[in-house]
Amino acid sequence: MNHQINLKNEVMRLRISQLQVNEKLLDNEIRVPVHLALGHESIAVALAAAMHPEDKLLLSHRNIQYHLALGASAEDLIDEYQGKSTGLANGKLGSMNLMNPKLGNLYTSNILANNLPVSLGVGLAAKIIGGVIWVVTGDGAIEEGAFYEALLNASTLKLPIVFIIENNEWSMSTRIEERRVEIDLGKLADSINLRFAKFEGNNPEEYLNSLIDIRSEVTTSVMPFLIEVKLSTLGGYLKNEENGRKRYINYHSGAIKGIAQKTLMIEHNDSDPVYVVSDISGGIGVK
Numbered sequence: 001m002n003h004q005i006n007l008k009n010e011v012m013r014l015r016i017s018q019l020q021v022n023e024k025l026l027d028n029e030i031r032v033p034v035h036l037a038l039g040h041e042s043i044a045v046a047l048a049a050a051m052h053p054e055d056k057l058l059l060s061h062r063n064i065q066y067h068l069a070l071g072a073s074a075e076d077l078i079d080e081y082q083g084k085s086t087g088l089a090n091g092k093l094g095s096m097n098l099m100n101p102k103l104g105n106l107y108t109s110n111i112l113a114n115n116l117p118v119s120l121g122v123g124l125a126a127k128i129i130g131g132v133i134w135v136v137t138g139d140g141a142i143e144e145g146a147f148y149e150a151l152l153n154a155s156t157l158k159l160p161i162v163f164i165i166e167n168n169e170w171s172m173s174t175r176i177e178e179r180r181v182e183i184d185l186g187k188l189a190d191s192i193n194l195r196f197a198k199f200e201g202n203n204p205e206e207y208l209n210s211l212i213d214i215r216s217e218v219t220t221s222v223m224p225f226l227i228e229v230k231l232s233t234l235g236g237y238l239k240n241e242e243n244g245r246k247r248y249i250n251y252h253s254g255a256i257k258g259i260a261q262k263t264l265m266i267e268h269n270d271s272d273p274v275y276v277v278s279d280i281s282g283g284i285g286v287k
Contacts, residue, residue, distance in 0.1 A: 007045055007204040008277040014041040014065055015274050017074035019264060021064070021081070025255035030081045032094040035253045037065035038264055039234040040166060042273035043199065044069040046207035047134060047164070050215055051104055054131035056122055058115040059108040060138060061096040062166075070103045113137060113144035116163070120150060123159030127222065132160045132215050139167040139176065142183055154224040155192045161224040162214060168233045170250035189226045199229040202273035232271035234264060 018038055024030045037044070040062070048069035051057065059066055067077060072088050080087025081095055089098060096110035106122060109115045119135040126133050141147055142165060154161045165185065169176050189196035197214065199207055214225050235251035256264065266274045 007049065007208065010045045010048075010069065011041045011204055011273050011277045014044065014068045015265065017068050017077070018064060020074040021078060022256050022264075024078055024081075026257065030078070032081050032083075032096075033253055034081060034095045035062040035064065036235065036251070036256065037062055037233065038251070038256075039168070039232045039272060040065045041069075042202045042204040042207055042276070043164070043166065043229050043231070046204045046211055047136075049208050050211035051134065052131065052215075053104075054129070055104055055215075056106040056126070056131060056133050057104050058119050058122065058133065058135040059099075059105060060112075060115055060136060060141070061110040062138065063098055063105075063108055063136075064095070066105065066136065067098060067100060070100060070105060072100070113141035113146040113150075116141065116144075116146050116150035119161055119163075120153050120157070120159065123154060123161045123224075124157065126160050127158075132162060132218055134162050134164065136164045136166065139165060139169065140171055141165075142185070143180070148188075151189070151194055151224070151226065152192050155194050158222050159224055160218050160222055162211075162218060162227065163224065164227045164229060166229050166231060168231055168250065170233065170252075172252045173249045175250075185226060185228045195223065195225045197225070197227050199227060202231065202270065202276040204273065204277060231273075234267060234272060 015038065018036050021034065022036060025034060044065035064077065067088065076088040080089055080091055080098060083091040085091050088100060093099060097108050099105050099108045107115060107118055115135055115137060119133050123133045171179060186196045197210065218225050233251050235256040236248055238246040239249050241247050266272065266278060268275055270276060
């Protein structure tokens with residue numbers, strides 16, 4: 001139970017910390033592009049808990065949730081985004097390229113899918129020195145040629161890499177189903193002899209148990225693994241269109257405006273990990 005409560009409180013800390021960053025964005029105290037990850041907290045908390053000291057993590061432009069999960073505070077990130085020497089990377093990396101090698105985050109790139117091929121080199125090193133490589137990206141990156149090539153090479157070379165795809169079903173302000181055909185990651189993985197799992201539900205304890213099992217499998221077999229995480233990026237808004245209808249626009253980057261903070265503290269739906277974890281053990285902020 002204590003383990004469950006710790007995970008739950010971590011999810012809450014990540015949500016509150018991001019809302020603190022959002023306040024600074026609203027006040028124009030942060031001028032670099034920041035991609036908040038409200039709704040992405042559970043997978044980040046679970047992954048940070050599943051990682052071993054010898055593991056390495058490669059991130060994309062939306063990385064705030066993972067830096068927080070690895071132990072950064074809201075102040076560490078705000079100072080970094082403001083270019084201060086007290087920031088997480090001494091104010092030198094900003095947001096979309098922010099790295100924290102001391103805590104396992106070896107590489108971060110703001111270039112779509114760029115961290116996927118880089119993970120292959122890190123994976124080759126891991127075959128020699130040990131550890132598992134975790135590489136996180138979004139559903140947009142799976143449309144890049146580098147995605148398929150990285151999976152194919154990782155499978156062929158038998159690299160200890162876990163690819164995690166955060167799928168919020170949006171491409172900026174357009175739903176995926178509106179602009180392209182479905183990409184079945186399970187079938188793709190099967191076609192190149194890659195193990196696959198799909199995560200849903202936002203229960204950080206279930207995520208952690210699954211990640212522990214997957215890490216053990218990857219370590220034992222020295223074969224890569226592909227995970228798709230279905231989630232919602234909270235903080236969207238309604239936009240008036242020419243036909244008089246209102247269209248929901250998914251949050252992408254920058255400050256979240258026009259929404260009461262309390263509605264982002266806990267959404268009453270199962271797409272919100274804060275709502276899910278509050279339901280697991282009966283209330284928010286259990287000590």
